[in-house]
Amino acid sequence: xxxxxxxxRLAAISLELAENPARIFSLNYFSEKFSLAxxxxxxxxxxxxxxFRDNGFGSIASFAGAAGGxxxxxxxxxxxxxxxxxxxxxxxxxxxxxxxxxxxxxxxxISNPSVASALGRLFAGVFxxxxxxxxxxxxxxxxxxxxxxxxxxxxxxxxxxxNNRVTEGPTVSTHYLTGSARRIxxxxxxxxxxxxxxxxxxxxxxxxxxxxxxxxxxxAGEFEATVVGTGVMAVxxxxxxxxxxxxxxxxxxxxxxEGQTNARIVWGDKN
Numbered sequence: 480x481x482x483x484x485x486x487x488r489l490a491a492i493s494l495e496l497a498e499n500p501a502r503i504f505s506l507n508y509f510s511e512k513f514s515l516a517x518x519x520x521x522x523x524x525x526x527x528x529x530x531f532r533d534n535g536f537g538s539i540a541s542f543a544g545a546a547g548g549x550x551x552x553x554x555x556x557x558x559x560x561x562x563x564x565x566x567x568x569x570x571x572x573x574x575x576x577x578x579x580x581x582x583x584x585x586x587x588x589i590s591n592p593s594v595a596s597a598l599g600r601l602f603a604g605v606f607x608x609x610x611x612x613x614x615x616x617x618x619x620x621x622x623x624x625x626x627x628x629x630x631x632x633x634x635x636x637x638x639x640x641x642n643n644r645v646t647e648g649p650t651v652s653t654h655y656l657t658g659s660a661r662r663i664x665x666x667x668x669x670x671x672x673x674x675x676x677x678x679x680x681x682x683x684x685x686x687x688x689x690x691x692x693x694x695x696x697x698x699a700g701e702f703e704a705t706v707v708g709t710g711v712m713a714v715x716x717x718x719x720x721x722x723x724x725x726x727x728x729x730x731x732x733x734x735x736x737e738g739q740t741n742a743r744i745v746w747g748d749k750n
Contacts, residue, residue: 485523488513493527496539496551500603501633505548524549535559537604539623553631555604557746563597566715568730568742571713573696580735581715589623589684589712598729599627601746602682602710605727606632607709611680613637613673615699617666617691621684624712637673639698651701655694666694677704686714689722694724713742735736 492509508522528539535556541549567588570576576584589595602624615637616625622638630637641664643650652666657664673679679699686692696706714721714728733741 482626489523489527492523495529495534496527497547499633500537500551500553500631501607503542503550504550508548511737547709552607553600555605560597560601561744563594564729564744564746567594567712568744571730571732571742572740574739577740581599583732583734583740585684586620589620592623595623596623596627598712599629600631601729602628602680602727603631606680606708606709606710609678609680611707612677613677614638614682615673615695616679616682617641617695620683621682621712624684625682628680628710632680637668637679639668639695643667651698653694653697653701655690655697657688657690664690664694666698668698673699673702673704675703677702678707679704680707681709683709684712686711686721686723686726688718689726692726693722714745 496504498616506517506520509515509523512515513520524539531537531539531551532554535554535558537552537554539549540552541547569590573581578584589598606628611632611634613635614625614629614632616622617639618641622636625638626636640647643652644667647669649670651670652665652667654663654665656662677699681692681695681699683692684694692709692711696709699706708744709723709726711726711728713732714726715729716731716733727746729744729746731745732741
């Protein structure tokens with residue numbers, strides 16, 4: 480096979496791996512697809528793995544045994560995502576985004592597929608070592624980030640609702656106290672959506688006092704599932720004491736009484 484043919488094959492394999500992160504492919508799959516010996520496929524994987532590592536894209540993980548194979552794992556390389564976080568922090572402090580009550584309008588930002596994908600890839604890289612088998616979020620603004628996180632982890636996305644929906648069948652609910660407004664809220668999750676002993680990753684867009692994140696953890700507990708991590712795009716500086724203690728934040732917002740917002744990147748500083 481000529482050099483051009485091999486380059487085309489390496490590009491095709493890289494693309495398939497990148498489009499199916501965390502999915503395990505057997506060497507036989509690529510061996511049969513390209514009519515190659517397994518040893519040649521292994522050599523190709525070594526080249527792709529090195530290229531991914533050198534460019535901060537992640538790595539190729541190998542698994543031994545009958546059910547083994549290889550898969551692509553994104554990496555939490557801050558240098559690759561710093562520009563995305565930097566742009567987000569600059570946009571979040573724009574005066575036109577300031578809302579009454581100490582809130583910031585950002586729905587348009589995280590609904591941008593390129594932004595949501597970058598944040599999801601980053602969260603997937605951070606939490607892949609925790610081996611979650613599902614991602615849980617609360618409707619609605621956090622869904623784009625959570626969906627891309629679930630995609631890069633190759634696991635399902637579960638969305639807790641604030642209202643019970645008859646179309647989702649029997650549900651499990653929990654009451655939680657919002658940390659900022661000190662108000663009792665309820666969230667619901669279909670009984671069939673989460674199995675006992677599941678490993679749950681909580682992903683949300685915004686944390687002020689942490690009431691919603693704690694509520695999601697309580698809801699997972701109702702299913703006898705284990706929360707293996709919590710990630711949020713932005714957390715406010717105040718109140719300093721949150722209702723959850725173990726979480727990963729990407730940005731920190733300082734919401735002043737004068738209607739101004741300061742933002743800084745905290746991922747990479749302390750995570």
